Amino acid sequence: MALQPKATVVPFAVHAQGTGVAQTLTAAGDAGHVFHADAYPAFGGSDSAPSPLFYALGALTSCNQVTASLVAKDLGITLGAWTFDIQGDLDTAVLVGGAEGNANFDRVEVRASVETDASEEQFARLVAETERRCPVTQLFVRSGLEFVNDWSRAPLPVGS
Structure with a gap:
C-alpha cells in the first residue's frame, strides 16, 4: 500500500x-x-x-514577513510596515577557488523592523515563533552558519 x-x-x-x-x-x-x-x-x-545568493537572502526576508504575519494573527497583534536589511558573508574560496571546506555563507545577519502594537513580551514571542516556524530561516539556522536575528519594533502609525 x-x-x-x-x-x-x-x-x-x-x-x-x-x-x-x-x-x-x-x-x-x-x-x-x-x-x-x-x-x-x-x-x-x-x-x-x-545572483541566486541574492534570491536566497530575499527569500529569507519575505518568508520571515509571511511567517510573522501568521504568528501575529495567532498572537492577536497587529503588524504594519516592515523594513529588512540582510547581509550574508560568503568566503568564495570554495565556490570560486575549489578549496576544501563549506561553500555556505559564513554568517548571515537579519535586521528587521516592524510597526506593531505588540508589547515587549508579545514582540519577543513573535520573533522567537517566527524564527522557529519560518522554513527559510530554518534552512539557514540548521546549515550551521552564524545566524544573527535582530528585530526591533516601531509603533503603529496613529489610526492603524
Whole structure:
C-alpha cells in the first residue's frame, strides 16, 4: 500500500532552463511566475539578473514577513510596515577557488523592523515563533552558519 502524503504538505516546484550561468525560472502553479538569475562576471555571468545568493537572502526576508504575519494573527497583534536589511558573508574560496571546506555563507545577519502594537513580551514571542516556524530561516539556522536575528519594533502609525 502506497503511503499517502500528509494533508498539510504543499509542494513547491520550479522549472529552470538556461545557458552558461544564466537561467530563466518558472514557478509551478496557476500564476506561472517567471524570474531570472545570473551571476557576477567574476563567477562567469553577465550580471543581467540577481545572483541566486541574492534570491536566497530575499527569500529569507519575505518568508520571515509571511511567517510573522501568521504568528501575529495567532498572537492577536497587529503588524504594519516592515523594513529588512540582510547581509550574508560568503568566503568564495570554495565556490570560486575549489578549496576544501563549506561553500555556505559564513554568517548571515537579519535586521528587521516592524510597526506593531505588540508589547515587549508579545514582540519577543513573535520573533522567537517566527524564527522557529519560518522554513527559510530554518534552512539557514540548521546549515550551521552564524545566524544573527535582530528585530526591533516601531509603533503603529496613529489610526492603524
